Amino acid sequence: MAQNSGNFSGNVSRRKFLLTASTVGTVGVAGCTRGSDTNGTTTDSNGNNGTSESEALSGDIRISGSSTVYPIAQEVSRQFQQDHSEVGFNLTRDGSSGGFKNVFIPGDSDINNSSRPIADKEVQQCRDNGFEPVEFFIAQDALTIVVNNEADFIDSISLKELQTIWSPDTAPKTWSDVNSDWPDEPLDLYGAATTSGTFDYFTEAVVGEEGKIRGDFEGTEEDDLIAQGVAGSKYAMGYLPFAYYTNNPDTVKALSVSEGGSEPVEPSLKAAQSGNYPLARPLFFYANMNKLQQKNHLQEFIRFYINEADEDYIANEIGYVPSSKQMVEDNLNNLEAAIAGEYEFSR
Structure with missing residues (x-):
């Protein structure tokens, strides 16, 4: 069945997403971002996935988009690669809009980080290019x-x-x-x-x-x-x-x-x-559903990403409000629907 995304726009979006995230526990003030760099492209080593250690995962994952969400993606991918060294990552900071326009919508990245909800016209452009964008709402920011x-x-x-x-x-x-x-x-x-x-x-x-x-x-x-x-x-x-x-x-x-x-x-x-x-404001990443169905290592990375997004280090070491348990559940539902080919983006 189709999965509905949140409805986010302007100040209304801020209030609506906070209701969604109301089950988040108390968070502390953040310290420094762990392992961040200042150049646009990096290949990171990353941590554990939900798969068994005996299951070999390999392949590349291209992540484009938001510089705001970049530190989360960087740290999660570093942790994932610790147990899946054959999975390579290419992370760039193109901006949410720049990533959508120049990389994700043309089909050149698997994931686009975004510090805003995807626009209706961008959803249509994805569909015009033959794929559905899958939404994952993973953290909150205080601009x-x-x-x-x-x-x-x-x-x-x-x-x-x-x-x-x-x-x-x-x-x-x-x-x-x-x-x-x-x-x-x-x-x-x-x-x-x-x-x-x-x-x-x-x-x-x-x-x-x-x-x-x-x-x-x-x-x-x-x-x-x-x-x-x-x-x-x-x-x-x-x-x-x-x-x-x-x-x-x-x-x-x-x-x-x-x-x-x-x-x-x-x-x-x-x-x-x-x-x-x-x-x-809410923070997101979006996945290309075609690539998600085709790449097992991408499925497992996103599952790991979703589950890691409610960990304390998202607040304590990076500086964002982590996912609530409800957000994790909703994101996992979106992931499974996308793998089954049953996800359809809607507001």
């Missing part, structure tokens, strides 16, 4: 607004102020153009590249319209470079995944965020899990 450590004039910001700063309709030049209590100094903005799912999420959640954002900011797929850019400019602002902020806690300052007159909320895994943080 973090950061400023320079010397920016002592600001500790919190509202979604309305963020919209004013980032909207092309207003595009203020100085901080004081937004708030008279802020300095009359030029805004220096850093953010995700337009190929990134983080860019898509931020523009829709903050500006209010997908793809509509001022053009005079420094965009990159390398989240560490956003932190570095903000650290190097006293009057800079940027946004980046919580996991990347926790890798740079002494380099930049995170702002609390308020919505609709509510009290500002600090970015944290607990606040993302509860739904109190206004910029909490």
Whole structure:
């Protein structure tokens, strides 16, 4: 039978996915990402799968897409390969949108990581190319607004102020153009590249319209470079995944965020899990169903990935809210339906 995916879009999606994830246990603040690197392509060694040790798995797995989800995929694949050394991995950080457009939809990758839900047009493009995309919702993020450590004039910001700063309709030049209590100094903005799912999420959640954002900011797929850019400019602002902020806690300052007159909320895994943080968002990966049916080693890797996504290290070492038991069950159901050829993506 067909499996239904979640319905995620903008701020509505944030509230709906948090209900789905409500059975997640208490999570701690993350430390450093284990084994992350700074180049675009890497072959990782990885851990144990759910198969018996006597069952030999071999073949290649190509994973494209989101730099936000990349640290999870990197660590899970490293663990999987520890017991399945004949399975090779090629992981790239192309951005969610870039990965879909340039790699996954053309059929060149098995899996595409994504920090946003797949778009309806992308689903149709997959089908036009002869395969069904299989959705796996695996973690949650607290997208973090950061400023320079010397920016002592600001500790919190509202979604309305963020919209004013980032909207092309207003595009203020100085901080004081937004708030008279802020300095009359030029805004220096850093953010995700337009190929990134983080860019898509931020523009829709903050500006209010997908793809509509001022053009005079420094965009990159390398989240560490956003932190570095903000650290190097006293009057800079940027946004980046919580996991990347926790890798740079002494380099930049995170702002609390308020919505609709509510009290500002600090970015944290607990606040993302509860739904109190206004910029909490879901994280996904998508698999090519044709490749999934054809490749036993891909089936077993995804089964391992799903089961690992609720482990404590997702929070403690990487910096995201892990899967709940319900999310694991739903993802396993999607996997089995896809293997049987009975999965159909729907919202």
